[in-house]
Amino acid sequence: MKFRTLLIVMCLALVPFQAFSQDDKPEPGVFMKDPGAELWRQVRQRDMEGVGISQVRGVDSGVLINARGDQWARFRMTQLSTYGGFAIAGIFAIVILFYVVRGRVPIEGGLSGRMVKRFTDYERVVHWTLAIVFLFLALTGLILLLGRPVLLPLFGKEVFSLMASASKEGHNLFGPLFLVSLIMMLISFARRNIYEKGDLTWLLRGGGLIGEGHASGGFFNMGEKTWYWMVILIGLVISVSGLILVSPSLGQGRVIMELSHIVHTIGALILMTVSVGHMYLGSIGSEGSLEGMKTGYVDINWADAHHDRWGKVCHEQDLIISAEEYARLQGQKPGAGEMETAEQSK
Amino acid sequence: MARMKFFCDAERCIECNACVTACKNEHEVPWGVNRRRVVTIKDGEQGERSLSVACMHCSDAPCATVCPVDCFYTTGDGIVLHDKDICIGCGYCFYACPFGAPQFPEDAAFASRGKMDKCTFCAGGPEDDHTSDEYKKYGRNRLSEGKLPLCAEMCSTKALLAGDADVVADIYRKRIINRGASAFNWGVNDLNLGG
Numbered sequence: 001m002k003f004r005t006l007l008i009v010m011c012l013a014l015v016p017f018q019a020f021s022q023d024d025k026p027e028p029g030v031f032m033k034d035p036g037a038e039l040w041r042q043v044r045q046r047d048m049e050g051v052g053i054s055q056v057r058g059v060d061s062g063v064l065i066n067a068r069g070d071q072w073a074r075f076r077m078t079q080l081s082t083y084g085g086f087a088i089a090g091i092f093a094i095v096i097l098f099y100v101v102r103g104r105v106p107i108e109g110g111l112s113g114r115m116v117k118r119f120t121d122y123e124r125v126v127h128w129t130l131a132i133v134f135l136f137l138a139l140t141g142l143i144l145l146l147g148r149p150v151l152l153p154l155f156g157k158e159v160f161s162l163m164a165s166a167s168k169e170g171h172n173l174f175g176p177l178f179l180v181s182l183i184m185m186l187i188s189f190a191r192r193n194i195y196e197k198g199d200l201t202w203l204l205r206g207g208g209l210i211g212e213g214h215a216s217g218g219f220f221n222m223g224e225k226t227w228y229w230m231v232i233l234i235g236l237v238i239s240v241s242g243l244i245l246v247s248p249s250l251g252q253g254r255v256i257m258e259l260s261h262i263v264h265t266i267g268a269l270i271l272m273t274v275s276v277g278h279m280y281l282g283s284i285g286s287e288g289s290l291e292g293m294k295t296g297y298v299d300i301n302w303a304d305a306h307h308d309r310w311g312k313v314c315h316e317q318d319l320i321i322s323a324e325e326y327a328r329l330q331g332q333k334p335g336a337g338e339m340e341t342a343e344q345s346k
Numbered sequence: 347m348a349r350m351k352f353f354c355d356a357e358r359c360i361e362c363n364a365c366v367t368a369c370k371n372e373h374e375v376p377w378g379v380n381r382r383r384v385v386t387i388k389d390g391e392q393g394e395r396s397l398s399v400a401c402m403h404c405s406d407a408p409c410a411t412v413c414p415v416d417c418f419y420t421t422g423d424g425i426v427l428h429d430k431d432i433c434i435g436c437g438y439c440f441y442a443c444p445f446g447a448p449q450f451p452e453d454a455a456f457a458s459r460g461k462m463d464k465c466t467f468c469a470g471g472p473e474d475d476h477t478s479d480e481y482k483k484y485g486r487n488r489l490s491e492g493k494l495p496l497c498a499e500m501c502s503t504k505a506l507l508a509g510d511a512d513v514v515a516d517i518y519r520k521r522i523i524n525r526g527a528s529a530f531n532w533g534v535n536d537l538n539l540g541g
Contacts, residue, residue: 039356039395042387055363056383064385064399065444073408073442144414144436152416157432161415165434172458248437248459249452258441 358505373485409439
């Protein structure tokens with residue numbers, strides 16, 4: 001029945017089409033364009049061709065009406081800020097709900113006290129530099145995106161203007177630092193984040209959410225690797241679009257900047273949303289995870305539980321140090337303890 | 347209350363750029379900032395037309411919609427103004443504006459944007475009328491003296507009209523009647539005869 005109706009509709013659609021193609025022959029007589037209509041078609045850039053010229057020198061100064069601006073404004077106001085706000089609020093709600101339901105995932109067999117080195121000092125500096133710059137840029141960016149509906153009614157125009165101004169200047173100033181630390185991150189962590197055999201199993205197990213026990217993982221598990229490549233790739237996109245936006249005198253037109261703004265914001269919102277999950281799993285979500293980035297050492301039981309393939313290598317190569325040795329290293333080595341305070345004072 | 351509007355008659359504008367110069371001089375706008383500009387379409391071809399364009403003082407202004415700090419306001423005369431003490435120089439109004447009206451002086455550091463500057467319809471800003479503060483930030487406040495914007499007042503061909511929308515529309519309507527509204531009488535050179 002449905003098929004027959006469809007057939008009839010399709011036949012009907014063909015009839016006027018044929019009629020048009022027959023009428024398409026040039027009509028005899030005088031064909032006149034309305035000069036007024038032609039002028040305004042050019043002014044409105046209906047066919048996006050031939051901009052005017054102006055004695056006022058500047059990018060786009062010959063464009064009388066830029067219709068893309070309205071599309072950008074509508075997208076930013078109705079979709080970008082609305083859904084962006086819901087995404088940020090939503091991920092916090094999900095993480096809190098997850099914590100309430102699942103609680104902190106403990107290490108099976110508890111802490112052994114015997115430690116194994118996971119990250120060098122340099123690697124931790126790279127991680128925390130990127131993390132701090134990212135958090136600063138996320139906060140200042142969110143103030144600019146969502147400040148008017150959320151913060152302005154609370155603080156009033158004068159105070160909020162100061163906050164937004166500081167956010168804009170800070171965002172512009174520290175933005176390029178994100179690219180620098182991103183490249184450092186790319187260089188120092190890329191090799192260990194290449195996908196390998198066993199990562200698909202981790203994905204099929206939902207990272208341990210499906211089935212009993214932990215999903216098998218190497219030095220980094222599949223989720224961490226995916227997060228890493230997300231940070232690198234989306235981070236590069238954000239950096240490039242950000243550099244286009246931060247230097248308005250390079251000669252790029254409005255349309256380029258409108259597109260850059262949209263790409264920049266969507267990319268940043270994706271990273272921000274996923275980063276909340278990353279921060280949760282690296283701190284209160286899972287016992288013993290934060291130690292690795294805090295001191296550089298993790299408990300061998302934690303390594304066996306979360307990164308069993310790496311843990312096995314540690315056992316085989318005898319990389320485990322005793323609790324006493326660990327305490328001695330922590331006390332004696334100036335790196336570990338001071339690093340923390342240095343990060344905090346930043 | 348009046349509803350203030352600009353109107354540029356494309357059949358009269360001769361691209362003399364006097365409106366641009368008058369505006370720059372009257373308000374002493376900074377280097378690199380042009381509140382008004384004249385754009386010529388089909389320059390040197392048949393059907394060449396010029397239009398003078400500045401802030402059009404939209405009823406539903408896109409700049410005001412996107413401003414992250416809400417620094418725009420519309421006066422009782424329908425003029426869209428902004429508060430430079432609130433503006434943070436983000437450039438969003440510049441992206442949103444169809445006419446390219448918002449202008450940004452280059453700030454010192456890394457050539458980033460300073461506070462936005464645009465046509466005020468010669469109506470100053472939120473500061474008290476005729477104060478030096480107002481003049482420095484927004485230029486001359488002619489409207490409060492009972493004068494219309496200088497660009498339109500001194501237009502030699504009276505192509506650029508400024509004032510109450512009803513009056514401006516009336517003037518233009520009379521011109522159209524005099525010219526003959528038909529496309530056949532309106533710029534015979536433009537007609538593309540033959541087929």
